């Protein structure tokens with residue numbers, strides 16, 4: 001499958017400056033594409049547009065040439081930087097985990113999720129533990145592309161390494177295409193099959 005970002009431009013309103021201008025790129029299944037650029041350059045904005053959280057001012061996001069159906073399950077899923085902001089604080093972890101599909105024991109084991117954590121509230125888990133749930137939650141059989149926006153930036157190096165090892169194994173198994181946003185060039189070089197500097201493809205002035 002191919003995810004195509006076609007002539008995407010974005011600004012907040014008619015008078016504000018362009019944040020993204022004429023962005024074109026393609027991600028094939030099985031690819032892990034890194035996006036780098038300085039802070040404030042529009043990486044997260046692009047991620048939100050690709051995952052359908054924000055509408056572009058112009059341009060299209062296509063999968064195999066077709067626009068994504070906004071009414072069904074979105075095959076492009078996003079994992080956010082702050083897991084504590086992406087879960088319902090009033091749901092126990094079992095409900096959070098099974099929000100859109102039912103990850104099996106093998107998946108939980110691979111991501112290092114302990115069964116005992118399922119009975120807890122989000123506030124009773126560490127950031128790394130919570131992020132493992134946020135990852136498991138989006139790995140439904142209907143997911144085809146994953147957008148990872150600084151998903152391990154706030155974690156210690158051991159959790160970072162464990163999470164990326166598990167996620168890459170799963171992505172390879174399921175042939176996901178991935179877009180990986182990071183400030184960590186060392187990490188990008190280790191895990192990405194290709195790296196794009198947003199400054200090279202963003203035609204904003």
Ligand SMILES: Nc1ncnc2c1ncn2[C@@H]1O[C@H](COP(=O)(O)OP(=O)(O)OP(=O)(O)O)[C@@H](O)[C@H]1O
Pocket residue numbers: 012019037038039040041042043044045046
């Ligand atoms: N709600 C908003 N209203 C107006 N401008 C915004 C809003 N949200 C973000 N911006 C601006 O959009 C630009 C791009 O922000 P974005 O978060 O996409 O950058 P980024 O490259 O992901 O930065 P970082 O690496 O620091 O996370 C920034 O200049 C930011 O100030």
